[in-house]
Amino acid sequence: MTGWLIPVVIVALVALALLFAPTRRILRKALNLIPALALFVIGLAAYVLWKPVNWLIARVAFLASAGDRFAAGVERIGARKTGLPAGDREAVARELWPEDRYPFLYSQVPEDIRRPLWEDGKLVGGQDIPWMADRHFSTGLTKAAGQCGLAAALIALVAQPLLLLAWKGVASQDATAAPVLLEQFPNEAPAYVSGWQVWQAVAADFAASLLGGAMTMLGLLAAWLLIAVGVGILVAVAAIEHWRREASAPYEVISKDAHVRWPYRAEAREIARTGYARQVAHATGYLADSPLFQVGSGTGTFRVRGDLAAPSKGQALALDGESLFQHMLVFGGTGDGKTTAVLKPLLRQVFAQPDFGAYITDAKGVLWHDAEKIAAAAGRSGDVLRIGTGTGELGVNxxxxxxxxxxxxxxxxxxxxxxxxxxxxxxxxxxxxxxxxxxxxxxxxxxxxxxxxxxxxxxxxxxxxxxxxxxxxxxxxxxxxxxxxxxxxxxxxxxxxxxxxxxxxxxxxxxxxxxxxxxxxxxxxxxxxxxxxxxxxxxxxxxxxxxxxxxxxxxxxxxxxxxxxxxxxEDTANLDAPLNGKIALVTLNTMEDGLPARLVAILLKTVLYREARRREAALKKQGGNPQAKPCLVMMDEVQELATVDPASGLSDATFWNVARSTGIAGVFATQTVAALTQAMGKDAADNFMQQARSKIFLRSEDQATVSYACWLAGEFERNRVFGDGQWESLDQRELISGWSPFAPLDDDAPPPDADGAGFYFAAARGFLNSAAIGAATAKPTYAPDMRFVPDATDQATQLAALSAQQQAAWRQEDRDRQYRAEGNAMTPAMTPADFIAMGRWHAYAHIQRAGIARQDVVALTHEF
Structure with a gap:
């Protein structure tokens, strides 16, 4: 075979081999073995040289800034591109999420109504979650990659002459020294040469040897330097891919709602989006200066259960000034914390507003003690007037x-x-x-x-x-x-x-x-x-x-x-005082003084209602706003104080329909729906509960109360999962595992394993699978099970392998279809069992905020 034919045959054989997928995989693995082996060798050397090399890098300014220069170089490469590679995040965002459709993405949203930037398993607008993995390609990552590459280059630069010397040392032990013989013919006199000729020959030989050695050394140094640079670039690329793969792995796991809920709930998301846009506009517009009154902190329960408007775990549920004037009703059994966990914390926040007056009354005659202490702590003791029969207390005509x-x-x-x-x-x-x-x-x-x-x-x-x-x-x-x-x-x-x-x-x-x-x-x-x-x-x-x-x-x-x-x-108070910034505390105890005290307490609040209506008429005639002088009316055990006569217009059955316009905000507490219905009658009680737009339900065993709360919470679609590593939704995943696609990142922080020699071994293992920087992609719910696919060696085994692959693909399709079809159902957001499970200092809260009701099981802050 002629000499030129051999390379042609080799190229042809390689081309034929590349036609077969198994061969391609084997060749790719073989090619990847080379950089993987290099990384492994560098890792071995790094165990010895890591500390000295990093000591040198830290003390040489040029070397210390190499990581920054590498990151800047990556940035310059991106600058020649468009979109995200060029760092133009805002332009990409405005293209993906137009401001006219998603205005809340371009304004400062108040913390208490800020929603996660995902819905139904995808980013707002439908972008897949794996797209977010590139946020980890940060300055800290590229800087760490450059530093690791520099360290690897220096290690390679030092290791190469050491390896050469070690090899020369081993080779010199095998070499034998030949004896040097002087030429002399027998029985003849030696030949002499002049000293100048000898020195001339020696000098010429030495100069030739020195020049040759210098050229060899320069060549070796250039080769070592070139190899070290190549190793550094290889390591930097391997580092980026290694850290990208690690950071991308959580993003590639897709929750079930992205498959099931996203395609079929577009109308619900549209309602939620437009409602949220209006809510943010209200909260940042005319309600921007309104005080917030926090009720509790969300547990994330309703968000997991499919309520797109529900708060995230730890997020505050609060009423703004407008929502407080839509009134609030608190249900809770005896001793379950209505006063300590809801009423007192709310009073503390209201009394912190100097313009707020208050009228506090309860059937037991004890709430005023707490209110008086809270007013003193807020520096408003001078605003307090007590209405009752005790010493120093005032009456009312x-x-x-x-x-x-x-x-x-x-x-x-x-x-x-x-x-x-x-x-x-x-x-x-x-x-x-x-x-x-x-x-x-x-x-x-x-x-x-x-x-x-x-x-x-x-x-x-x-x-x-x-x-x-x-x-x-x-x-x-x-x-x-x-x-x-x-x-x-x-x-x-x-x-x-x-x-x-x-x-x-x-x-x-x-x-x-x-x-x-x-x-x-x-x-x-x-x-x-x-x-x-x-x-x-x-x-x-x-x-x-x-x-x-x-x-x-x-x-x-x-x-x-x-x-x-x-x-x-004589010794009386006028009940227009709480309408003008004073704090009126009713000290009457209807439990001890019986029906007469109850009748007086009811008449007193009726007087307040009458004064409020008079003030409203006077202020509106002058062009004023009654809500500029707000008054909080707080009634505990409201079923003992409520009246239902519709004829007068000043009973609780009718007044709270129009109380907002009078500048009065109502906060009512009772034990159960049954108690309220018994006291007021069903129709009047239903109307009264409806007028309180915000509601809080603490633990209760009353069937009517629990049923009402569960009805109020509504129903949402659930997409339950049953396999390991599967998630119903991103919200469920965040609640259970704590992982979020928007978890805070430090752009300047290096990856966790960037400061040790062990990184090289991890990168070597990764290089066996991929030798290029990839991108995050969604993983299938079930991967094909290829355990029973035989290796193809001939035509018969190729057909068997193809049939086994077909069966594996069908099995994957069946499992994926079953995964999407099972576990989907409309379920109540709140169940009777939740009232038992949530325990004390928790409540189901349905709270108005800037025109939208937000609800969740909340953690309460109690004050004994």
């Missing part, structure tokens, strides 16, 4: 602010709620009606000379006077007679003033007769002098009994009666 029909509505509501007529509304209606007429008569009587003389204890316009008048017909009749006489006297006075031309006197009589002869007064006089007087004895006795059920208890509660029911102004 209830009838000065409430019209007779308002008081009658309260009486009707309380009578109905206490079951005074076994559920029949006739007796409460009649009792309230009689009291309304008595109060109307009493107010007119207070304008007569006789009434003015009597206006001490009690005042004729007071509730206690009206009750006494109902019980004593003579007292009531005397008042009616006095009103009639006063009317006649006013008419005569008007005639005399008109005849005398005294306009001022005439107008005084006109004003007086407007009170004495008003249509409601005339109707009430007619009722008490005719209808009430002629009413059947049994009916009258039943009505009186109902009234006495409410009022008789005041006979033995002098302080309570005189401070609130007798119409006196």
């Amino acid at each position: 209830i009838t000065a602010s409430l019209a007779p029909n308002h008081i009658a509505a309260v009486l009707r509501s309380v009578l109905t709620q206490v079951g005074g007529a076994q559920g029949d509304s006739f007796w409460p209606d009649m009792a309230a009606n009689v009291m309304r007429h008595a109060l109307t008569v009493g107010r007119a009587y207070a304008a007569t000379p006789e009434g003015e003389a009597e206006a001490k204890r009690p005042h004729p316009s007071s509730l206690w006077w009206a009750y006494q008048a109902v019980l004593d017909e003579k007292k009531l009749q005397a008042a009616c007679d006095a009103i009639s006489r006063a009317n006649i006297a006013c008419l005569e006075g008007m005639k005399e003033a008109s005849a005398a031309g005294d306009q001022d006197a005439y107008m005084r009589h006109v004003d007086r007769i407007r009170v004495l002869a008003a249509s409601d007064v005339a109707a009430s006089l007619s009722y008490v002098t005719a209808t009430w007087k002629d009413m059947a004895k049994d009916t009258k006795t039943g009505i009186t009994a109902n009234i006495s059920q409410l009022m008789d208890g005041f006979a033995g509660a002098r302080e309570l009666r005189e401070r609130f029911l007798c119409g006196l102004d």
